[in-house]
Amino acid sequence: MDEMDGRRWHDMGGLPAGEVRKDDHDFALWEKRVDALMVLCGAKGHFTVDGLRRALEDMGPEAFEKYTYYERWIAAINQNLIEAGVYSIEELGTRMDAVQARGPSYGEANLQDG
Amino acid sequence: MPHDHPHDHLSPSGHPFRTDNDTPLSYFQTMEIAVRELLIEKGVLTPAEIATQIEVMDGRSPANGAAVVARAWSDPAFKARLLEDAGAASREMGFDIGPLNLIAVENTAETHNLVVCTLCSCYPRNLLGLPPDWYKTRAYRSRAVKEPRSVLREFGLDLPESTQLRVHDSTADMRYIVLPARPEGTSDMDESELAKLVTRDAMIGAGLPRAPGG
Numbered sequence: 001m002d003e004m005d006g007r008r009w010h011d012m013g014g015l016p017a018g019e020v021r022k023d024d025h026d027f028a029l030w031e032k033r034v035d036a037l038m039v040l041c042g043a044k045g046h047f048t049v050d051g052l053r054r055a056l057e058d059m060g061p062e063a064f065e066k067y068t069y070y071e072r073w074i075a076a077i078n079q080n081l082i083e084a085g086v087y088s089i090e091e092l093g094t095r096m097d098a099v100q101a102r103g104p105s106y107g108e109a110n111l112q113d114g
Numbered sequence: 115m116p117h118d119h120p121h122d123h124l125s126p127s128g129h130p131f132r133t134d135n136d137t138p139l140s141y142f143q144t145m146e147i148a149v150r151e152l153l154i155e156k157g158v159l160t161p162a163e164i165a166t167q168i169e170v171m172d173g174r175s176p177a178n179g180a181a182v183v184a185r186a187w188s189d190p191a192f193k194a195r196l197l198e199d200a201g202a203a204s205r206e207m208g209f210d211i212g213p214l215n216l217i218a219v220e221n222t223a224e225t226h227n228l229v230v231c232t233l234c235s236c237y238p239r240n241l242l243g244l245p246p247d248w249y250k251t252r253a254y255r256s257r258a259v260k261e262p263r264s265v266l267r268e269f270g271l272d273l274p275e276s277t278q279l280r281v282h283d284s285t286a287d288m289r290y291i292v293l294p295a296r297p298e299g300t301s302d303m304d305e306s307e308l309a310k311l312v313t314r315d316a317m318i319g320a321g322l323p324r325a326p327g328g
Contacts, residue, residue, distance in 0.1 A: 013232030013283065017256035020268050023247040029168075030143050033150060035244065036167035040159055049286045053234060069235070069250055071142040078149050087152045095148035100139065109139050110147050112154065112161050 009061040030106060031070040037077055047080035055079045170210075171244065178209055179241040179291060180312035184305045186218075187296040200291060204241060211240050213287070220293045221319070225278045228266065228319035229290040230258035236284035238291045242314055249318070259283060269320045292319040299326050 027035075041047060055076035063072055082089055102109045153159045182204055186193035196203040200218035201211040216238060219227040231237065232255045237245035248254055257265050262281050266273060273279065282290040294316045300308060303326065315321030 010233055012252055012256045013230075013258075014260040015256040017253040020248055020251060020253045020257065020265055022269070023251070025247060027244060030146050032168045032171065033164065034146055035171060036164050037146075037150060037153065037159070039171075040163055040167055041153070044158065046158065053286070056234070064252070067142070069247075071140075074142050074146045074149065078145055081149065081153070086156060086158060091152060092145075092148055095152055096144050099144050099147045099151075104138055106137065106139050106143050106147075109144065112147075112151060 008057060009064070010057045027070075034070040034074045034077065038073060041077065041081065046084050046086060047077075051080045051083075052076050171239075174240060174243040176242050176312075176314035176317065177309070178243075179238070179314070179317045180309040181305075182207060182209070182241060182291075183293060183312045183317065184309035186293055187300075187308050188305045193293075196293065209241060214240075215288045216241070217282075217288065217290050218293045219280065219282060219290055221295045223295070224276075225280060226266075226273055226319065227290075227292045228258060228262050228279065228281045229284060229292060230255060230281060231284040232256070232259055233283075233285070236286055236289055238289040238317075241291060242317060246314070266320065269315065271321060292317050294323045297323050297325055 038052060042049060042052075052073070053076075056072055059072060059075070063075075067075075078092065081087060082092065099109050102111070150159075150164065154161060182196065182200075185207065186196050186203075192203060192206075195206070196218045197220060200216040201214070203218075204211050204216065219229075221227055229237075231249075235245055235250045237249060239245065254265065259281050262279050263273060266279075284290055294312065296308070297311060300311070303311075311323040311326065313321055313323060316323045
């Protein structure tokens with residue numbers, strides 16, 4: 001019997017898995033910003049934690065293995081904000097191109113202090 | 115932007131620095147900057163709000179939870195209130211718990227508690243700060259509910275078979291924090307001394323408090 005019968009990939013309680021690696025790291029500023037965007041947009045009612053999780057779960061297990069936690073979070077936040085009509089896909093694309101054109105590092109590409 | 119991380123050293127919290135502003139701009143960092151700028155331009159957020167939220171989150175650390183635990187060890191009436199309603203008791207001490215339900219589970223001579231979020235990464239972040247990376251791994255999420263004794267042994271905690279183990283699976287609006295048992299030999303210690311014995315892992319259940327003088 002398939003142990004995933006009736007549940008999705010993120011519902012991983014009880015599944016076989018390897019040793020727990022005691023990894024930890026101090027969060028980079030960009031990761032803290034992603035966390036802050038989630039908390040603040042949630043507090044202002046632009047989406048809910050359920051909306052965030054729905055987007056994260058829809059990314060599937062490949063994204064879970066391939067991308068870091070806050071990489072997946074910013075993608076999920078972005079998806080919710082576009083769905084909520086806060087900005088359009090075109091606005092996002094145009095802005096991402098502009099950000100990339102500013103320079104090769106995060107420090108150079110970031111203009112805002114906030 | 116010039117940047118002077120001592121990359122080969124550990125941070126004050128004992129972790130390796132994660133590379134930050136001076137590494138090549140990644141796709142998702144580009145997205146973060148773009149999303150943040152659009153939110154500011156659309157009037158959804160201000161730069162000051164974002165900076166303040168980061169400061170608030172940076173100010174949350176396991177020291178907050180440790181203060182709550184040390185109060186519970188020192189004050190039986192507070193402990194009773196904590197076990198009754200951990201959110202309300204934590205608010206008494208000035209900690210912002212937000213709208214989530216917070217439940218404190220008590221370790222005793224007979225019982226050990228362990229906290230996990232099998233579905234995602236729910237964690238008592240208002241009292242402990244952001245969760246450690248391992249809390250969010252497939253290995254921990256999968257195995258903590260199925261073979262918690264093995265997981266705890268990997269954390270260096272070998273519980274006797276006679277100890278009852280309770281594993282609590284968190285949800286987005288129901289978070290757990292472990293109230294560890296007060297260590298032996300601490301009867302002369304005051305709250306601030308006691309708080310120094312309380313580790314983050316002890317409040318997740320993945321460890322025990324430090325021994326006094328240890």
